Amino acid sequence: MSATGLTIAVPRGALMGGTLDLLDGLGVDTAEVRSNDRKLLFEDAGIVTMRPSDVPTYVEHGAADIGITGKDVLLEAPEREVYELLDLGYGRCEMVVARRSGDDAMGESLRRLGRVRIATKYTRIAAEHFARTGRQVELVAVKGSVELAPLTGMVDGIVDLTATGKTLAENGLEVVEEIVTCTARLIANPVAHKLKAAEIDAVVQALRGATS
């Protein structure tokens, strides 16, 4: 059995380093996870690794008891039945609306055509943001580098996650609206939350101490 008595879904990518550091603090042996980036399942450590957007899926289905993922992922998948237990503070990013620097295509589109065209990977967050601010929007879902979309004239602006704003600036884009700040969150399966209450509470207590 792992040190925590739980199976933990760990996100690969930007959140992985910070997550493994936290798990070290819980007494989980993360050495093998750090040294082997092809393996996905680490039974001795009680860790499964996956892309961040899959973490709520595995946790909802109980394949992992708890998991760590970004708030952006949770906002994009609100129908997932998981507990959101803790704001872990790291992996801080901003969900923003950006456009070509100095170019008011968004304003002009809205005025003359009655809607803005926005490219994004986060269609739910974007749809809700524009609905809340009373603007009609035509969303274009893209998978890869969103920065390209306004440069080619396909859209008036983008909704995307940015940590430093560097990639945006390098592509001649500027932030015009900040939608929400996203950090890493601890989530739990609703049944594990009841049946493994002591184990989960111990993790929450330890992480509260570590992150505050």
Next chain:
Amino acid sequence: MIHPIPAGTRDVLPDEMRELRAIDERLRSSFADAGYGEVWTPMVEYEDVFAAGVSDRSRVTSTDGATRDRPGASGGPGGASPPTSSGFRMFDDEGKVLALRSDMTVPIARVVATRFAESERELRLCYSAHAYRTVGHRTGQQREFLQSGIELIGVPGPDGEAEVVALALSALANAGLARHRIGVGDGALYRRLLEALEVPEESHRELLACLTRRDMVGLELRVDALGLARDARDLLVELPELRGGPDVLERGDGPAGDALARLRELYAALEARGIADRVILDLGLVRDLGYYTGAVFELYDPAVGFTLGGGGRYDDLIGRFGAPRPACGIAFDVQRVHVAQAAEERQR
């Protein structure tokens, strides 16, 4: 050629049907042995029957103000459903609006208030029937599901609840489960706490919505923003996290004491029946249905990550159809029980 069936519905073929039927039979025979008589009600009802399932007050507590207070918006987990109708509606030849039932509790409340209006006796009713709800289009969520359950009418307080909990546990054991547990909480507990701590009324809705969404981070953030005294703040954040054995009743004691006293009585009744080891007391348990007034239940099995069903006490519901009676009940999602039974079998 592909002839699709609607998302969230399914065909059941003989191998599965045999097992499903066996489980359903075992649940029903448990209910029958305990003196519960089976009823059928129409699959469609006039829409206003379901509107009675939601009071103004529960509407506030069970919604986040966005999608959930629209009739038919998708409900919560295992057995939870939208507080009004299923969301599936049709017109009859006179232009009246009919709705597919979203659960059996509301139709049975109507039956009790109309067919048994003169009766003062205790009533024990059970059912096994399909119910319907609109859900998001993703795998695993059913728009049509088979519910099996019991309603105990006319037995107030912990006696009634303990009978329902005990029968739910033994029926699941009879259906082949060995490791199932039941979460027991009080649906009115957190609202009581908010009132006792004099949290401004306009914040209640948001806080309860966080709890219903299981968003503990959002809950803490909003509680912090209220600027309460340290004790009150801690209680509001920590009480819904309390779950486990009877010690949570001590740890949660305070302004919500009366609701906890009810839970303590219920726990004593469950101990007396020798089933307390199956019970998880859960002070954060809320059900996403409009009609619960006291104790609420949720069923779990460690072999699966979803709830198998749930229920609770609904002392106001039958009165909304004109003949007030205390009542409580519980329902299983039969297909989920089947999945849990198969998963337990694999893990043995």
